[in-house]
Amino acid sequence: MRLIQISDTHIVARPRLASGRLDTAAALENTVTRIEDLRAKVGPISALLVTGDITDDGDPASYARFREIVAPLDLPILAIPGNHDAREPMRAAFSDTGLMREAGPLNWVRDLPGLRVIGLDSLVEGQGGGALDVATLYFLADALETAPDCPILIALHHPPFACGIEFMDSIGLSDAAALAAILHRARLGNAAGDVRLVCGHIHQTQFVTVGGCPALSAPAVCSTFDIDFRADAPLGFLDSPGGFLLHDWATKFRTLAVPPTTGSGPYPFNPN
Template sequence: MTKIIQISDTHIVPEGTLAYGQVDTAKALAETVATINRLLPQIGPVDLVIVTGDLTERGSEEEYGRFKALMADLDLPYRVLPGNHDRREPMRRSFADAHWMPRTGPLDWQIDLEDFAVIGLDSLTANAAHGTLEPATLSFLTDALAHLSGKPVLAGFHHPPFAVGIEAMDAQNLRNASSLGTALSRHTGQVLMVCGHLHRSIAGLFSGRLCQVCPGTSHAVTLDQRSNAGNSLTKEPGGLLLHEWRDGGFLSHLVPIGTYPGGYPFK
């Protein structure tokens, strides 16, 4: 049974600082790693962890170095994708030792697991908050789907392809989502899309396929659907998603980050 874990929006900042002057994102990532390691005997085996963007706050090599140091304790292999807070070339250099990191172009990759393939798509738009899938990324996706011949696919990227009613974030979603929908519509197998950016657990349909948004590891985008509400964070608990193939289909679990009392027998 194939299982992967998704985390997103770790927003690592230089040592001695807090994200937005409020959030210790490094502590939260360390707790995320500890949570995964602690849960593995209960949920394993797990094949892979994917990080769907915004690894860092400003895309500096110092921040990527700190991210990698925090992830070094993880008892699983992992792969990353860029978000709007990342920078492509510093990220590429920081992961130059990874065989799956492309040497040029968008940071797209693919891994074939037993029950489904995972396709990572680079949605970063340089110097902008919104997302775009470049022609090279769309070609990568189209070619990958053609070679998979109907095998189920989990497609990961950073920017959601739909609006969620948080006005300031909806302005930053995936601008050419229709091109993504067209590419996926040609695939005959099951597709699950997973993304981040919103720091909240949100599920919706896009182009007839399920898209699951992953919460952040340290803080949430405030759920405020009023017009002109602005953009802000709320110190809600972090979370991760466990995606698995079960009984012929995808299934996703929301898992809170941290240690909680239990389990107590039901009697």
């Protein structure tokens, strides 16, 4: 009834730092600790959804390090690629999850209790922008059509919407209109009336509607992009981790943003 979504972990193999600066492994280790703490407070977690840029470089050793860091969670991993990933090393690294097809895009469906999760592969190797090929669009339409009477969560790396940050919108999703049309039909046809989309890529949380469906981008585990809509916004990242998302459909579907750190406390309320 609960799912953790982490995104954009950008793991690299020891002893490197991502972009020569970010200790992305430390950020993921901190996230694992936060998830363990959360699990003790909110109850069981069904799976760990990872919405791309799992590694910074697509290197098999980077995937191995990712698996090593999240292993203590002992959660099923639902992984889709981002533009920094590489399809074949990722297929091999997650071959034990039962989701990786032998060839082609890394699209999958996983039915959890009361929720269908659909993962889509928007990776176009060699470029930052994403695309959904015809096979992937058909895969999505079929997965929506055959869904049980429950909410549906669609996950892909590239947001099907402009985020306002020019250097990210220049590497956005090229097939957003086709995806929106499919979502529009799916929402009308879904018995539960609840089709949602989650993504990553833009290293910050934005909430919009696409095809009449809620669409939400997750923060990045490793870094943040400044909210700067100016045309001459500096290209680059902020070194502050962004946290992750908790999706909870025990009653009504709700999503909670979990910050990467907590303050001290809790302290008793003081009437004065």
